[in-house]
Amino acid sequence: MHIQDTIAALATAPGAGAIAVIRVSGANALDLVSSVFKAKSGKILKEQQSHTLHLGNIVDGNRIIDEALVSIFKGKRSYTGEPTVEISCHGSSYIQQEILQLLFRKGCRAAKAGEFTLRAFINGKMDLSQAEAVADLIASDNAGSHQIAMQQMRGGFSNEIAQLRQELLNFASLIELELDFAEEDVEFANREEFQSLISKITRVLKRLIDSFATGNVIKNGIPVAIVGEPNVGKSTLLNALLNEERAIVSDIAGTTRDTIEDEIAIGGIGFRFIDTAGIRETVDVIEGLGIKKTFEKISQAQVVLYLINSQAPSASGSSPKGRAFADLQLEIEKIKNRFPDKPLVLVANKMDHLNAEEQHTIHNQLSELIPEDSKSTVLLISAKTGTGVDELKEQLLQFVNTGALRNNETLVTNSRHYDSLLKALEEIEKVQVGIDAGLSGDLLAIDIREALYHFGEITGQVTNDELLGNIFANFCIGK
Known part of the structure; x- marks a missing residue:
């Protein structure tokens, strides 16, 4: 992944309109746009404060391409978590392409589908399930699908999964610690509390899995x-x-x-x-x-x-x-x-x-x-x-x-999440069987690690380039 490059793309729908927004993101975004923007105030763009708007001209040498309004977001205070500039220009298709081609000549490259959101995920601005909800929000065409996407994008689903994962991880750490003191035959993880946690996780997973039937059709x-x-x-x-x-x-x-x-x-x-x-x-x-x-x-x-x-x-x-x-x-x-x-x-x-x-x-x-x-x-x-x-x-x-x-319940709409939840439940049920059979901590730890892995797949603690590529390839360019 070439995440160090400065990227640019049209962030609004292609075609003619009243205005168009061109998004530029990357370490050199401010320097690069500053080199083609002349503010009406005479100020240097890259020297201005974050989250400010500036009126001026986009220029190619002595040629004025358009009068535009430029927004700057410095440091990590942006959607992507890296310096970002958004150029609001007139919505002529010719003007859009002229500005983009100018940016490419100055050192930008064309952003790939979903690359801005991918960078937001990599830079810790959102977890993977929230990133996927961005695409669902863009695609929503009724109040129901919009509400589900908004809830997921704001972290409703991922917070629930993260909490379960953290509680399970805490007990997993205690069980792993027991393995270091196997000869002393001590228990750091209270088995009654552990049983209660496993029962709770099982209930939540089954509820989320059952919600997929509703969430998927609403979406x-x-x-x-x-x-x-x-x-x-x-x-x-x-x-x-x-x-x-x-x-x-x-x-x-x-x-x-x-x-x-x-x-x-x-x-x-x-x-x-x-x-x-x-x-x-x-x-x-x-x-x-x-x-x-x-x-x-x-x-x-x-x-x-x-x-x-x-x-x-x-x-x-x-x-x-x-x-x-x-x-x-x-x-x-x-x-x-x-x-x-x-x-x-x-x-x-x-x-x-x-x-x-x-x-x-x-x-x-x-x-x-x-x-x-x-x-x-x-x-x-x-x-x-x-x-x-x-x-x-x-x-x-x-x-x-x-x-x-109406009750703002968490509904699963993503088939990837659904598959990971099923696999996590399968591992948790193996843990329950192990507890009932009185298995030792080292055997329980194997299934716990697998459950944690599948939780991590949902929120993005566990990823690979192929998975990310498949997810973000379904995004529109500019987002």
Whole structure:
């Protein structure tokens, strides 16, 4: 890693805009920018105090490139923990490139993806899990993912892990000390207190591991498959949920032959809705491929909306009334048997064509088709008029553990952290087995060291160049 180089990159989004920010970081950042900046005040930039702003011109010899506002951060009082300068210039793409090329000619090199945050980690400004949260924060597109990323970036998760690691490390030191006095047969580590600590660590690890199921879907958006027979209004429902004409709507059965996806935020949580091809027997090869993909999307979804036409059988064979009711029952059983853990919402569409008594009858009929559990429910809507769509959104929110967000609980969202937690728990459980079996301290110490190693992987006490490269390669350039 060439962390001694002075690096520069565009820190704002590429393209034209009102302003652009170019970030320069490294030991020579102040000297380098001073050589191309002429302050209006006549002061020398590198001689000014940290955390000050200066108006002036960026110049290439006698040529003025732009009038800019320059911010300076000296010593370790910067994002990266090293001297940093940020140039706020006009947002012309030409001006941005002219300034960057000037800096490169003066001795800077182009920053790699995530290199500013990598330097912040190396210089002790944040631990590794906090650094990873920076990328999550940039990528957040709803209130839920933003809240989780902010909590992790501010150290909520890493502080919890660091505390457990330190407590375990203290006992590990005492057990290691016992090994030096093996002949005296003394115990420095109180076994009752040690047992209590292991039980506490086990509880916390299991809670964090369990939180990944919630945290991961909140971070990445919750996929919801809209399925059902052709011409029951799946595309109309997608358009109603998104409040835009996203999918083609037609009276011709089989219009949707491929999946259509789009995202919205409901109550601060991202949902990704997938409009699928209608499920029916068909000889059309293209439509058949779409139906095959429908079942693939059901397997990937977190929630399944099974849409049904609530009109009389004469209007559509997909009605829950009459002869089609038995066919519908078979389809529902097929989905529940194949995907027993997925929440299933039976949505009876086109309720605007029914009176109150008919709506009540349809609701009771559909309720008979679902098991008596909290993961299945029945709703009546009209996708065309929007009636019941808000109730459907509220129902979807109930499938998400938003209580964990409201209570500001620690949620694991990173698969690397999840993997390390699983490995740490495995080692802690080995320690517990050893305690129960009355194993000697030297044998317990082996598993304790492994647990400490996996804790260190999360916060960055244990790293290598390959791991860091993989993590920061996913960052945007300039951050």
